[in-house]
Each structure stands twice: as structure tokens, then as C-alpha cells.
Amino acid sequence: MVSFLLKRLLQSIIVMLTVALIAFAMFQFVGDPINNMVGQDTTQVEREALKEKLGLNDPFLVQFGRFAWNAAQGDFGISYKYKTPVSDLIFERMPATLELAFVSAVLALVLGIPLGVYTALKRNGWLSKFIMTTSLIGVSLPTFLTGILLILFFGVILRWLPTFGRGDVVEIGTWATGFLTISGLKSLILPSFTLALFQLTLIMRLVRAEMLEVLRTDFVKFAKARGLPDRSVHFKHALKNTLVPVITITGLQLGSLIAFAIITESVFQWPGMGLLFIQAVSDVDIPIMAAYLVLIAFFFVLINMIVDILYYAVDPRLRSNDG
Amino acid sequence: MKLRHGLMAAAAAATLAVSPLAQAETFKFAFQGNLSSLDPHSLNETFLLSSLNNVYEGLVLYDENLSIVPGLAESWETIEPTKWKFNLRKGVKYHDGSDFTAEDVVFSWQRALGEGSDQIARASKIKAIEVVDDHTIIIETPAPNPILTSDLVNVYIMDKGWSEKNGAQNATSASDTNSGNFANLNANGTGPFIVSEHKPDVKTVYERNPNYWGSMKSNVTTVEFTPIKEAATRVAALISGELDLVYPVPVQDWQRLEEAKGVKPLAGPEARTIFLGMDQGRDELLYSNIKGKNPFKDIRVRQAFAHAINLDAIKKKVMRGQATPSGLMVAPQINGYQADLNTPYAYDPAKSKELLVAAGYPDGFEVTMDCPNNRYVNDEKICQAVVSMLAKVGVKVDLLAQPKSKYFGKVLATGGYDTSFYLLGWTPGTIDTENVLSSLLMCQNKEAKKGMFNLGNYCNPKVDELSEKVGSETDQAKRNAMIAEIFKIVQEEYGYLPLHQQPLSWGVSDRVSVVQRADNQLDFRYVVINK
Numbered sequence: 042m043v044s045f046l047l048k049r050l051l052q053s054i055i056v057m058l059t060v061a062l063i064a065f066a067m068f069q070f071v072g073d074p075i076n077n078m079v080g081q082d083t084t085q086v087e088r089e090a091l092k093e094k095l096g097l098n099d100p101f102l103v104q105f106g107r108f109a110w111n112a113a114q115g116d117f118g119i120s121y122k123y124k125t126p127v128s129d130l131i132f133e134r135m136p137a138t139l140e141l142a143f144v145s146a147v148l149a150l151v152l153g154i155p156l157g158v159y160t161a162l163k164r165n166g167w168l169s170k171f172i173m174t175t176s177l178i179g180v181s182l183p184t185f186l187t188g189i190l191l192i193l194f195f196g197v198i199l200r201w202l203p204t205f206g207r208g209d210v211v212e213i214g215t216w217a218t219g220f221l222t223i224s225g226l227k228s229l230i231l232p233s234f235t236l237a238l239f240q241l242t243l244i245m246r247l248v249r250a251e252m253l254e255v256l257r258t259d260f261v262k263f264a265k266a267r268g269l270p271d272r273s274v275h276f277k278h279a280l281k282n283t284l285v286p287v288i289t290i291t292g293l294q295l296g297s298l299i300a301f302a303i304i305t306e307s308v309f310q311w312p313g314m315g316l317l318f319i320q321a322v323s324d325v326d327i328p329i330m331a332a333y334l335v336l337i338a339f340f341f342v343l344i345n346m347i348v349d350i351l352y353y354a355v356d357p358r359l360r361s362n363d364g
Numbered sequence: 365m366k367l368r369h370g371l372m373a374a375a376a377a378a379t380l381a382v383s384p385l386a387q388a389e390t391f392k393f394a395f396q397g398n399l400s401s402l403d404p405h406s407l408n409e410t411f412l413l414s415s416l417n418n419v420y421e422g423l424v425l426y427d428e429n430l431s432i433v434p435g436l437a438e439s440w441e442t443i444e445p446t447k448w449k450f451n452l453r454k455g456v457k458y459h460d461g462s463d464f465t466a467e468d469v470v471f472s473w474q475r476a477l478g479e480g481s482d483q484i485a486r487a488s489k490i491k492a493i494e495v496v497d498d499h500t501i502i503i504e505t506p507a508p509n510p511i512l513t514s515d516l517v518n519v520y521i522m523d524k525g526w527s528e529k530n531g532a533q534n535a536t537s538a539s540d541t542n543s544g545n546f547a548n549l550n551a552n553g554t555g556p557f558i559v560s561e562h563k564p565d566v567k568t569v570y571e572r573n574p575n576y577w578g579s580m581k582s583n584v585t586t587v588e589f590t591p592i593k594e595a596a597t598r599v600a601a602l603i604s605g606e607l608d609l610v611y612p613v614p615v616q617d618w619q620r621l622e623e624a625k626g627v628k629p630l631a632g633p634e635a636r637t638i639f640l641g642m643d644q645g646r647d648e649l650l651y652s653n654i655k656g657k658n659p660f661k662d663i664r665v666r667q668a669f670a671h672a673i674n675l676d677a678i679k680k681k682v683m684r685g686q687a688t689p690s691g692l693m694v695a696p697q698i699n700g701y702q703a704d705l706n707t708p709y710a711y712d713p714a715k716s717k718e719l720l721v722a723a724g725y726p727d728g729f730e731v732t733m734d735c736p737n738n739r740y741v742n743d744e745k746i747c748q749a750v751v752s753m754l755a756k757v758g759v760k761v762d763l764l765a766q767p768k769s770k771y772f773g774k775v776l777a778t779g780g781y782d783t784s785f786y787l788l789g790w791t792p793g794t795i796d797t798e799n800v801l802s803s804l805l806m807c808q809n810k811e812a813k814k815g816m817f818n819l820g821n822y823c824n825p826k827v828d829e830l831s832e833k834v835g836s837e838t839d840q841a842k843r844n845a846m847i848a849e850i851f852k853i854v855q856e857e858y859g860y861l862p863l864h865q866q867p868l869s870w871g872v873s874d875r876v877s878v879v880q881r882a883d884n885q886l887d888f889r890y891v892v893i894n895k
Contacts, residue, residue, distance in 0.1 A: 073773025080408020082485035085777045094539040123564045204601045312566040325769045
């Protein structure tokens, strides 16, 4: 187990370095940061001096090397736009994104699994058919459109929920949480549902497919033949055997929830890391973009690792193979 | 921060006790961009200067019509052509309670001139400041400068003591090694509003300054600013009643605002002129199928372009009727504007074709056009319209529309003026024509720092000579005559093709009245909550 973790750790460093390298190669094409950092009256000489000072004239490998070296020491540089340390900015924004991703993941699981089980069991019921059909909307509508439609309906027409932002937050240490205020919770509803919709549909369809598969297997038939109650057969025997792929997908999707919160965050002006990133792209704020991408790579590696560990817990066969 | 809030509460309580304001009035607004810093010298950008002018002030201020009015200076006079005497306002206090004196003006000027500052261009209009006494200074300019006060509007005054105590003597810059400049996240000005909370790119809250020296129309006690990047979200937040003002609103959403209850679009001509420029400097265009010569060096080709573009069609189809077609490179609000010369080039495609034939391009030619797609109102759509209009006279334009960071990185001096034909917009920061002359109409000259945004290098020695004189002519009549002469020359030579002044486009709730300034700035002093 320890060697497994060490191996994973080493891999994660390589993944992060690769992501940073690719990112820096791309930064050559995002445009000129200097123009966003100075006003129209700033002279050419001053612009050149600033560019030189920031090291933007160096070849990209040199820039990458400098970034990697500083990042290894925990220094992600200073944002071009906000002129404050990037690590401060990202940590300030992280709670918003993590809370949003967490609520979305819970929503996706809590709704997705039961709906999946239900549609598998009542395969031909009209309600199942209705759920399956509407779920197609969930996978096919772009997040941006879902968000705008929800804003229009619940924010503008009904005026039940706020159209943007996070509401009031309470600071617990350095963590600003929106869970403790009414406006914070109300603000969470639309963005978390928007973000969860795709995952919800995915999990539901996955659970359904796996359930149908498992229900056909011999051990389920035997369980039924043994006269076990339906409830026990469905949830104890069948559902449990569908969980390995569900955990994998959910785990990986949690990573994407954090990473792809970008769109949801910009539709709802949710002050998380994704919004910071998308703003950084239009400002060509290279230090923020670099730090964000590396951080997201780290999240993916971390989540994959946790998923692998969970396999051990869920599937006894893996444990015996290991021994 | 806690202590600050306490102070705020005390301040608010004091306001309630002495002023006729019956209750807290909160004004909430959103803008598409963010307030990147609280440091008034860190970035020369409209929104930053606009926001911070409610917190910090210069020696002079703009009123709602962009006329100069006394600010921290009560009065001023020119004692010699290069020497101005300013009488500073007495009894003005900074938000932290310290007194405003002449020494702060000297300090702020040096800070604006020093390392990290983005206000060097304005600060260098001052050669020296002599302190006569605590409330009198004499400003010396390098040359006679009739528009010194316009330059001073945006040089905001900071407290010397506060800046030194907090290690903020130098302006905040991204290349700073000592990051975390105190003035970047904290403010202490003399203005009518005090920053009580500032989270970059999330939220900024201002509280009314109970000890403000001036009187103002506004009855607002708290202002809350949120940046909202997505236009659709911004408009939804306004219509849902969560915000009182949002800007900019896409012109295509105006109808929606008109139909919605309790809100309305607020439009007016902006002082920004949108125009087309052509590379007239190079001997061969960088992006064209014509080799060995530059078609734009031929006045007939430039004239053909001028007559091929239908400004009214752009106004009607692209700008939904909300643009002011222009024949000049400056807007009516700009000092030095010449109304009688503001006749756009006539739309006459037949004449265009004749001119192209005469110039030796009977079948037209090909050229690439550079265009931003997120900088000006409907910028890319304007370019597309221009492309199709030029196609009608036989010129095949290949359009390269890009986000502003890519676009500016290519076409500006840093990119080596890498363009043959482009669209650009310009508002002179001083609201005076001189800035347009020296930035856009004078020949490119790196040493003299002239013509730096004259991307196509339109160059006429006569224009240069006159522009130099305009810069130091203090007699308004003579000055205007020279400006008129310059505009005439540029028009006759088809040096630039002005398109229009773009509209300002705000969305406002009926709950508030605001003043929409032509430089797209929002002054809280004029925000009134209707009762």
C-alpha cells in the first residue's frame, strides 16, 4: 500500500509538470499581456521595460523552468492583473468552487442512484420512460444554456432565487462558507443544479445499465430463488455489484465538476476558481492560468488515487489479489 | 478589518445623526470588468479611474458634462505661460482623519511619476512643484500647456503620511518584487465615498464619507459593486431587481429592457470614435496580393475605400440606430471638436470603382483586415459589414477578428504594427484634441513618443508641425484654427476613415437616477435613489 501511494505521488508530480509544460507552450499564443497591464498613454519604452522585467522575452522553456522552480518552493508568482500573490487569490476562491462542486456531487448521487435503480426495476413503466426521455435533455443541453434558462425562470420571472453571486458568506478561519446563511444557501441552488445536471444524468444512466446487467446474472436469480425479499435482492446484492464503475465515474466526474465549473461559474458570476481562470484568460494573466491548471491537474491525480483506494474497500476480489 | 467596520458603523451613525438622510440607501451596480486595484496610480484604465474618483480626488474634477470644476484646488491662475498657481482647499481631511496639504500634492505627483506608475504620461506634464505654503503651490510645466487641468483630473492625490507609514510610496506594479503593496488593497482618499470592503473580482463596497468637504446630489449611503462578466447574467440581474444599474448592455438587449417593467436602457453617444486605419508607411503591404507596392500609398485607393463604406447602413443594421456617424477623429464632447468639418465621406460605390480603376486596380485587390472582437460595441460585426461593402467595389478583404489581447498584441507597437488595415477606437484621456493629434495623427516617432498609435503611419510634416504648435498654444482661437487646419488636411488626404461614435449602453432601474458621462464613467456623486 505504501509503495502504491509513493508510486502515485511520483506520477502526480510528472503529470503536473507535463500540464505546466503544455500550458506554457500554449501561453505563447494567448496574446500580449502587457497591453492589459497598462493604459493607452503608456509609452513604448515603458511597455518594453515592463515586458523585460516580467521575463516575457525569455524563451518559453526558460519561463517554464522558472515557473516550475518557483512553484516547487510554493511560489506561484504575482498576478499581472491584481498584483497580489496568485496563491492568495486561488486559496481565497477555492472554498466557493469546492462548496459548489461538493453540493453538485451530492445532488448528482442522491438523485442519480435512486433514479437509476428505479428506471432499471420499472423498465417499462411510463414514469421510467418519462425520466429517461427528459434525462436526454440533461446530457444534450449545454451548461451555459441550462444556466441561463434557470436564471430566466427562477430568477427573472418567478424571482424566487438570486440570479448571480454567492450571497452572504461567513468566514470560518480562512474558509468563506455560504452554507450558513439563507442567502448563501439560496444562491447555491441554481448553480449547483446546473452543474450537477450532466453528472446526474450520467450516473442515473450508468446505474440503470449496470443494474439491468446485474439483474440478469445467476446470483441474483439464485437470490430470488432462495426467497429473499425483493428489497434485499435489489439493494444488497444487485446495487452493491454495480458500484465499482459508479465509483470510478463519480470520482472522475468530481474532478470534472471542479474543473468544468468554469462555465457554470461564469454564467452565475460564482466567485470561484473557474471564474478567476476565465477572467485570467481574457486578461492574459499568465501566473493565474499556470497555477490554476497545475492545481486542477493535482486535483485529478488526487481524486484518481482516492478512487483506487476505494476499490479496495468495495471489491473484496481486489484485496485477495493483492495478497 | 473588524476595526474598520466598527469605524464604518460609527461613521454611518454620525451621518444619520447630522444629515437629513432618513435611512440607509444602498445602490448596487455591476460592470463587465473588474476593479483590479485600489491604487490610483497602478493602471490608467477608465473603469479603475472612474471607480477610484469616488474615493480619491485630483486637484480638479469633471462635472457631469465633463467640464473642469474645482476639486482639491479651490482656484488657480496662470502666472506665467509655464507657471500655474493653485490655491488648495483648506480643511479637507482624508478618510483616516489626517489633513490634506501641499506636501501631499508633491508626494502624489512624484509617486505618479515614479516606478511602477501607469500615470507617468500625465505626471510628466509637470516639471516641478513649488510649495509656497501649506495651501498654495506653483506648478511649472515643461512647455506652455493650455490643457494642464485636463491632465490633472486623473492624477489623484494620496496622503503622504499614510503612504509612507504603510510602505506604499511607490505605485503598485505587477513587476514588483515586494508584492502586497498596501495601497493595492486599501484606500485612503478625500473623496465622498470610503472603501469598506474590497475583494478583487468579487465585490467592492463603498460607504458614504460623512466628512466630505463638498456637497453632492447623491443620497446614497452605501454602494455595492459586483463585476459580472456575462452580459446575459448582467441583464437578468437588472431585470430581476437585484441590481440598480448594469453596464454595458448589449445593444440587441435594449428592446428587452424597454419591455421589462421597472427598468430602462440608458443610451448616449460615447466620446469614443471608431475608425479604420490603413498602412501608408510600408513600401509593400504585409498582407495583400499586391507585391512590390503599397496600394494605400495611392490617395485614390484610400478615397475609394472612403466612398465604399456606408456609415448609415452600419448605424442602422449593426448598431440598431444607436451610433453617430462621424467625419472627424474626435467626438463632439472633445475640446477642439470642429462641428463644421464633421461631414462623413459620402457613400458612393460607383465613384469608388472609378477611383480603383484610375489607380490601376480595375479588378480590385486583396488585403487582410485586423479587428478586435471583444473591445468595442459590436466591433466584429462592424468589420464584417465593412468587408461586404468593400467586396461590392471589388476589394477582397480577408477578416482576422480576434480577442483584444491577441489583436492589440499584433497591431500595436509591441507587435511591430503588424497590420495592413484595421479597426480601432479612441477616446482622448484628456478630453482634448491634442491627445488625438499626438497619438494618432502625427508621424510615428519613437524618440519623440509621438504617433505611437498611428498604426498605419499616416504621415504629413505639415500636420506634425501644426500639432506641435497646438500643444503649446494658449490662445484658444488660434489653437482651434490650427486644429481645424489639421483636420482639413487629414480629411483631404483620406488619412483615416472615421466611422462613428459608439453608443454608451447602460441599463438602469427606475429606482435610481444616474448621470451617464460621455467618457463612460459613473460618478457616485450624481446617483440619486428616487423616493
